Amino acid sequence: xxxxxxxxxxxxxxxxxxxxxxxxxxxxxxxxxxxxxxxxxxxxxxxxxxxxxxxxxxxxxxxxxxxxxxxxxxxxxxxxxxxxxxxxxxxxxxxxxxxxxxxxxxxxxxxxxxxxxxxxxxxxxxxxxxxxxxxxxxxxxxxxxxxxxxxxxxxxxxxxxxxxxxxxxxxxxxxxxxxxxxxxxxxxxxxxxxxxxxxxxxxxxxxxxxxxxxxxxxxxxxxxxx
Numbered sequence: 001x002x003x004x005x006x007x008x009x010x011x012x013x014x015x016x017x018x019x020x021x022x023x024x025x026x027x028x029x030x031x032x033x034x035x036x037x038x039x040x041x042x043x044x045x046x047x048x049x050x051x052x053x054x055x056x057x058x059x060x061x062x063x064x065x066x067x068x069x070x071x072x073x074x075x076x077x078x079x080x081x082x083x084x085x086x087x088x089x090x091x092x093x094x095x096x097x098x099x100x101x102x103x104x105x106x107x108x109x110x111x112x113x114x115x116x117x118x119x120x121x122x123x124x125x126x127x128x129x130x131x132x133x134x135x136x137x138x139x140x141x142x143x144x145x146x147x148x149x150x151x152x153x154x155x156x157x158x159x160x161x162x163x164x165x166x167x168x169x170x171x172x173x174x175x176x177x178x179x180x181x182x183x184x185x186x187x188x189x190x191x192x193x194x195x196x197x198x199x200x201x202x203x204x205x206x207x208x209x210x211x212x213x214x215x216x217x218x219x220x221x222x223x224x225x226x
Contacts, residue, residue, distance in 0.1 A: 060133070150197060
């Protein structure tokens with residue numbers, strides 16, 4: 001086995017590949033429950049306002065950032081963000097976020113998704129931590145799943161289409177715990193993001209877009225609770 005193949009197996013085993021396996025198992029468990037899928041809730045971030053929960057959330061933020069930094073370290077690439085990345089990032093957020101919300105609501109109505117509760121945190125520090133989580137999610141996923149994974153697959157001789165499809169399937173897999181529709185929706189998001197990266201070679205617009213989508217979902221929902 002080549003060094004690149006070993007690297008792919010190791011990195012995926014400690015990051016989003018294992019997340020995908022756990023997500024599939026959680027989906028199976030959810031589907032085996034007596035309640036219909038759209039009668040069940042999936043809460044992404046929850047807990048009281050104690051310092052222990054705060055510490056746990058911060059640890060997860062740092063873990064996600066470490067995953068992204070690992071990908072950049074292995075590639076020996078540290079792309080800088082520039083002003084020219086902001087507008088494409090906002091545009092991608094709108095392109096994915098608005099249809100994604102509509103798709104989720106339709107899927108929930110037809111029983112293809114659980115009710116996703118982005119945040120149930122009850123603390124004064126909820127909003128800043130949720131913003132940090134939104135950035136950490138975007139940084140980790142786009143650095144590992146798009147930048148690193150596509151680059152390594154291309155080095156193995158995979159075509160652009162195969163590489164983009166593989167990373168999109170990976171992205172969809174670790175969202176399946178929310179329901180089949182979440183897997184499909186994120187697969188489509190992965191194809192769009194993968195095509196943008198392949199065309200431009202820029203990853204920061206993807207990170208910005210992902211962060212904005214999560215900020216709106218997390219903070220918007222949290223604001224309704226306060």
